[in-house]
Amino acid sequence: MRHILSYTRQELKAKLTELGLKPFRTKQLWDWVHVRGVVDFDLMDNLPKRERLILAENFSSFLPTITAEQHASDGVIKWLFKMEDGHEVESVFIPEATRGTLCISSQVGCTLTCRFCHTGTQGLSRNLSTEEIVLQVWMARSRIDDWQGRDKPRKISNIVFMGMGEPLYNKDNVFTSCHIFMDEHGMGYGSRKITISTSGVVPEIPAIGEELGVNLAISIHASNNETRTKIMPINNKYDLGQLIESVKAFRLKETRKITWEYIMLDGINDSEEDAKALVKLLDGIPSMVNLIPFNPWPGSPYKPSTTENITKFYKKLQRLGMIAVIRKTRGEDILAACGQLRSETSKRNTVSLEFPTVVDVYGTEAQKQRIKVEITGAEA
Ligand code: SF4
Missing domain, CATH: 1.10.150.530 (DNA polymerase; domain 1)
Known part of the structure; x- marks a missing residue:
């Protein structure tokens, strides 16, 4: 059924x-x-x-069980949703002053083994179905009481596919869920409010512009093939030259830019020469570079760049005319930051958690449906 x-x-x-x-x-x-x-x-x-x-x-x-709900000290909330077959899926809510972003997953695990990514260490279990993708937004909105009606400001104003998995390896279900999110008679998220982030599945990139028109973010993380192949094995299949060509073919909506995600790894990709090469590589593409301080996890092979090097890199980009931002690290204390998502139940006690005191369901009586909360494996 x-x-x-x-x-x-x-x-x-x-x-x-x-x-x-x-x-x-x-x-x-x-x-x-x-x-x-x-x-x-x-x-x-x-x-x-x-x-x-x-x-x-x-x-x-069917509604998934919430097996964990972790509140970081900066307001970030991470959920683990247990699906019908027992697999757990992570979603993260990042509130900001004027908006709230929900980071959702497209797969359980991931095949791509990017070396800086915690999720990449666990392999792929399976793709998420359309309803499992939509359920992440539906459950999060229920948990934070965000069903105020279509025309009121909403707590979750933006949806980003930056959680576990490579969205373009689950393209059909990701695209159908985007159509559901964007339906004007339903949730009504505008195409500007949704971002698909890919590690560079070249053949599928143009379809994001042609079929959906949502924002595109690319995990580039290096400005030359040698370094990128070392940290992102997908570069063996689709190298930087092919990636740049496919992005040039992407139908960009007016006034929008491609977001390039660039994780700052000490001594690997963080020199001023790297910054210069990046600007050269992106020449002619309306771009915004998002510099992401690396969040080390237990056993990670890299160290974060120093603040001094991140600042130098950022200033070099700016001097060369590139729009750049340094992403503020959020949710660090619950391993909810970029590249740190991992749903292994056994790992839950390894981080310091601040669980909510109230674990029953938010909202009106009518909304108190069958959402079950089972906080397991952590101190309450
Ligand atoms: S960074 Fe994204 S694509 Fe790479 S291993 Fe992690 S989840 Fe997969």
Whole structure:
């Protein structure tokens, strides 16, 4: 039985017609699920009882169990959502003064083994389904009480595919979930509010612009093939020359820029010469370079660049006319920062956690559905 959150609105309309329900029920059902945040058919009180039963018999409305919810001292929240088959998926909420970003995963684990990345050490278990991707946003919005209606400011204003996995190795499910996020009658996230970050799966990059029009971020992390191959094995398959060509073919929306993620590794990629080579490489592409201080994890093979070197690198980029920012490290104390996501249950006690005192579900009675919270493997 397909999950209610796996349907696009058009697919849902076709399914309801097949079940003998009137087409206008699509709008009501879509509103319950994607605007009010309710998937329990029993609670949908503007639908006749008989039709609610039909829905319950024909759609899954499974909700993952929250096996951990960690609050960092800077407001970042990390969740582990246990899916139906027991696999755990991580999502991270990063609140800022004027917006809130939810970082979501596209795979359980990852095949790509980038050497600076904690997730890359665990291998790939499987791709996430469409509903498992949508569920991360749905669950996070429920947990932080973010179902205020379509026209009100929302706590989760931006969605980024920067969690576990390479989104373009799960392209169909990632693209369908983006269509669901962007549906104007549902969650209504604009294309500017969604970012897909890839390590450089060259053949699929143009489709992000052509089929979705969302923001593109590329993990580049080096300005020459030799260094990039050392730290990102995918460079053996798609090298920097091919990557730059595919980005040039990407249909960029007006006024937007490609974001280039660049992790600062001590003595590896952080010299002023590297900065100069990067600017040369990106010549002619509307770009913004995001310098990411490396967050070491137990056993990581690299050290973070010094603040002095990061500053020198940043200033060199600026002098050469490149727009650059140094990303503020968030959620460090719960290993929620970039490249640190890892869902291995056994590792949970190795970091200092600050668990919420209230573990029941936020929101109105109607929203208190079947969300289960099982904080396990950590001190409460
Ligand atoms: S950085 Fe991204 S693509 Fe590379 S191993 Fe980690 S999760 Fe995979």
